Amino acid sequence: MGSPDYAAIILSALHAYGQNIVGVVTQPDKRVGRGRTMQSSPVKKLADNLAIQCWQPTRLNTEAFSDLLDHLTPKLIVVAAYGKILRKDVLDLPEFGCINVHASLLPRWRGASPIQAAIMHGDERTGITIMKMDEGIDTGEIIAHKAVELDGNETADGLAEILAREGAELLVDILPEYLAGKITPIKQDERHATYAGLIKKEDGLISFDQPAEKIERMVRALDPWPTAFFDWDGKMVKIFSALVSPSSTLKPGERGRYDNYPIIGTTSNDLMLREVQLPGRTRVNSKVFLNGARDW
Numbered sequence: 001m002g003s004p005d006y007a008a009i010i011l012s013a014l015h016a017y018g019q020n021i022v023g024v025v026t027q028p029d030k031r032v033g034r035g036r037t038m039q040s041s042p043v044k045k046l047a048d049n050l051a052i053q054c055w056q057p058t059r060l061n062t063e064a065f066s067d068l069l070d071h072l073t074p075k076l077i078v079v080a081a082y083g084k085i086l087r088k089d090v091l092d093l094p095e096f097g098c099i100n101v102h103a104s105l106l107p108r109w110r111g112a113s114p115i116q117a118a119i120m121h122g123d124e125r126t127g128i129t130i131m132k133m134d135e136g137i138d139t140g141e142i143i144a145h146k147a148v149e150l151d152g153n154e155t156a157d158g159l160a161e162i163l164a165r166e167g168a169e170l171l172v173d174i175l176p177e178y179l180a181g182k183i184t185p186i187k188q189d190e191r192h193a194t195y196a197g198l199i200k201k202e203d204g205l206i207s208f209d210q211p212a213e214k215i216e217r218m219v220r221a222l223d224p225w226p227t228a229f230f231d232w233d234g235k236m237v238k239i240f241s242a243l244v245s246p247s248s249t250l251k252p253g254e255r256g257r258y259d260n261y262p263i264i265g266t267t268s269n270d271l272m273l274r275e276v277q278l279p280g281r282t283r284v285n286s287k288v289f290l291n292g293a294r295d296w
Contacts, residue, residue: 001078002024002082004160006161007043011080013172022074024052025082026055026082028057029041055068074093076094076099077094078101079133088135091134098132100138102114102130104127105145106145108194109194110137110196112196112199113196118150119220119221120218120221124149125148129142131185132185139188141186142186143185144173212244212245212268213268227240232255233295239273242274245269247270251265259272261273262276262289262290273286276289
């Protein structure tokens with residue numbers, strides 16, 4: 001059960017591992033882009049390419065979905081960024097339960113946005129946790145975990161791919177011992193639990209009444225979605241890349257230039273914009289942006 005690219009990497013590894021995948025469950029197709037064209041999830045596309053039966057229920061608490069799972073009689077359900085809560089009857093159905101490939105070192109960053117939270121908070125390391133799911137939000141017992149060191153340059157998209165590949169490798173490594181009953185899951189330490197809530201589009205709005213270092217992490221954490229942005233004279237400007245400038249000459253929110261790049265004041269150093277996008281335009285290097293922004 002999974003939906004985005006992160007989950008597709010997990011599915012690909014399971015398929016290559018040679019397990020008998022009796023079915024895939026993913027989110028329904030949705031309309032995307034300006035043309036509002038219907039698009040399948042990466043997991044659905046991969047399942048089709050691998051000729052694996054795929055289902056896309058809008059709701060899980062239906063008799064039809066319960067009947068489907070009963071018919072499939074899975075021994076194990078692997079969940080990776082599926083985006084829906086599993087009921088207790090689903091969690092209890094497989095002989096070996098449901099296990100989740102979660103993109104953090106639990107109990108740190110439970111919830112929907114662990115990758116973004118790790119970047120935004122300046123964590124020096126994150127990782128993968130494989131846990132046996134219970135009815136809580138990422139509160140299940142830990143089967144295995146693996147740490148990944150961060151260098152402070154990661155974007156959410158890039159880190160998601162790294163963690164997915166680490167998670168896929170860890171999963172296929174531990175599955176034989178787990179299915180043989182040789183691994184005893186351990187309880188999480190609730191004293192160290194933190195939560196990363198669901199990110200909304202409006203969470204990308206930047207307040208410059210905070211340090212440039214924090215805003216720079218926010219820019220990386222929200223790439224590719226929803227993208228950090230600010231209002232410039234009624235225009236929403238998206239920031240895809242930024243640096244903490246050596247300069248600290250501007251007041252919070254005040255605009256200026258440094259080394260032919262646009263900068264904006266914060267409560268610490270200025271923030272240097274490196275790649276931006278105006279409404280209806282393509283992404284451009286900020287030096288190019290300044291050429292057409294005479295009133296900056």
